[in-house]
């Protein structure tokens with residue numbers, strides 16, 4: 180902490196000297212005409228090329244006073260705007276005001292190093308799915324655009340990867356903001372993710388909400404970013420998200436034994452701050468079993484659909500219908516099925532089972548949500564599998580006999 184602090188202090192002193200920025204503790208200038216008129220009172224952008232010549236605050240205090248107030252009240256009050264945004268206003272506009280992870284990393288080396296190892300910090304380029312998403316079902320923009328869930332993995336203009344502000348508030352960057360599970364829930368909730376719901380439903384979530392931040396029960400960051408380690412992959416024994424959309428049999432790529440054991444030991448060490456080792460290990464081992472068991476059912480379902488496809492029995496067949504914008508006229512199983520508006524009933528059943536029932540079940544298992552794992556999600560998964568088996572039998576019975 181001493182180095183960032185020293186850098187910050189130097190920057191703060193520089194700021195005061197170079198730019199005459201106010202003492203951060205001082206109140207805003209009385210003259211700031213925040214409420215003195217309508218849109219006409221808003222200053223225009225600096226002339227091209229003339230960007231850094233003026234004090235940023237001379238315009239921005241009037242443009243958005245509450246942003247300035249957040250900056251003055253936050254941990255970065257000793258910094259100048261230029262320290263994160265640069266002083267070239269043309270460049271600021273051409274990059275939509277984005278601040279790269281490398282910019283933050285200049286002063287926060289430890290967080291940046293962890294982030295670069297993490298799944299969050301892994302580059303996700305805009306791909307065919309983004310183009311398809313923009314057109315379907317309504318223009319929603321790409322997944323890694325501003326405020327998209329994958330903005331955390333975006334490509335920055337300086338070549339670095341990712342946005343720290345996906346979790347941290349841009350100008351009020353105190354760590355307690357990012358520690359609030361509601362921040363994680365921006366992206367980690369909903370029926371195909373369910374990490375937030377499963378945490379919230381179990382004792383951990385209930386107790387945490389009663390005494391947030393008291394250290395009694397864990398929030399997301401306590402288990403996944405303990406002690407400010409920004410490598411979110413630590414302690415995970417498998418990754419579904421990494422291979423989103425790939426065929427189910429390859430989806431849960433197992434780690435090597437050694438990698439698995441190291442990851443498991445790291446997670447158990449988190450639990451044993453509050454629990455006995457036996458409870459921790461037994462809980463996680465039973466979650467492993469629940470996930471493996473449910474995965475086997477998913478693989479059976481995938482085999483049924485693939486078999487129907489191979490025998491030309493899907494109705495309609497992929498090659499006879501509107502092309503999937505990502506996969507073309509071939510069968511696709513997984514997330515990219517969202518772009519198939521004319522797919523068969525068998526494929527839709529698989530989609531329900533794989534995208535919603537299975538994720539609910541295995542997230543509930545690890546997040547110790549007792550009901551979903553033993554009943555709701557498992558029951559739904561079995562129901563969809565039974566319906567799929569019946570659909571396959573119906574299609575096969577109705578098929579013309581082989582010549």
Ligand code: HEC
Nearest residue numbers: 183184187188190254262278282283286343347352353354
């Ligand atoms: C020019 C250096 C500098 C840059 C660039 C910078 N910071 Fe900081 N940051 C500091 C200093 C100095 C502090 C206050 C001292 C401390 O707590 O480390 C601080 C504090 C913080 C804190 C609170 C830490 C705590 O323990 O209270 C967070 C979170 C943070 N910064 C995140 C970011 C993010 C995210 C970015 C990029 C958007 C960023 N910083 C860019 C220097 C910088």
Ligand code: HEC
Nearest residue numbers: 235239247250255258259260262263276277278342344349
């Ligand atoms: C610690 C780094 C940091 C400092 C210092 C900083 N900003 Fe920002 N600012 C950010 C981040 C991060 C974003 C979000 C951009 C992104 O998506 O990467 C942002 C966004 C913005 C935006 C666009 C926000 C919107 O909602 O439209 C404006 C305007 C802005 N900053 C102005 C300023 C001004 C003026 C100052 C000086 C008072 C300042 N910033 C100081 C990090 C910083």
Ligand code: HEC
Nearest residue numbers: 222223224225231233234235238260261264266272275276
């Ligand atoms: C002459 C007035 C003026 C000055 C000086 C000025 N800005 Fe701006 N800035 C603007 C205007 C106007 C906008 C657009 C605001 C809007 O869209 O509402 C803007 C937008 C921004 C944005 C958001 C960009 C985006 O695409 O959303 C950032 C970040 C920013 N300015 C940073 C700075 C920094 C850093 C400085 C100092 C180096 C600075 N500005 C100096 C007028 C100014």
Ligand code: HEC
Nearest residue numbers: 280283284287290291294299343346354357358400406407
């Ligand atoms: C996935 C969400 C997330 C992202 C992305 C993220 N952070 Fe954090 N950050 C957190 C959480 C949560 C904490 C509080 C951890 C704790 O105290 O247990 C934190 C704490 C911090 C702290 C204070 C503790 C410390 O390590 O000094 C700094 C500084 C920081 N983050 C900087 C960054 C920077 C720089 C980036 C981008 C390179 C970044 N963060 C990206 C969630 C995030």
Ligand code: HEC
Nearest residue numbers: 298328329331345362363366399400403411418419420421
């Ligand atoms: C802006 C959206 C966003 C926010 C906010 C966010 N995440 Fe993530 N997270 C993602 C995305 C996207 C991935 C998938 C990265 C990949 O593997 O491609 C991910 C991956 C992860 C993973 C690894 C999963 C795996 O199997 O690869 C963990 C653990 C995680 N996040 C925890 C958190 C926690 C804890 C927080 C809050 C402190 C948080 N995330 C905040 C978007 C977000």
Ligand code: HEC
Nearest residue numbers: 360363367374375378397398399402414415416417542545
């Ligand atoms: C008590 C500790 C604990 C808490 C609290 C916790 N998790 Fe987890 N989480 C785990 C464990 C254990 C796993 C599975 C580890 C493995 O793969 O062996 C996991 C897996 C994950 C994964 C990766 C697998 C997946 O679902 O794609 C993500 C993402 C995730 N958690 C997000 C969150 C979020 C968001 C929160 C808060 C809403 C949260 N977790 C709260 C322990 C926790």
Ligand code: HEC
Nearest residue numbers: 382383394395396397446449450452453454459462463547
């Ligand atoms: C910050 C402390 C803390 C951490 C870390 C933590 N837990 Fe817990 N956990 C609790 C508390 C408190 C309870 C509620 C105990 C009670 O009923 O009084 C609880 C309850 C449980 C329960 C339900 C037990 C029961 O008797 O109903 C299980 C299972 C569990 N935790 C597993 C884990 C696992 C696995 C980890 C690590 C991945 C973990 N916990 C991490 C505090 C924690």
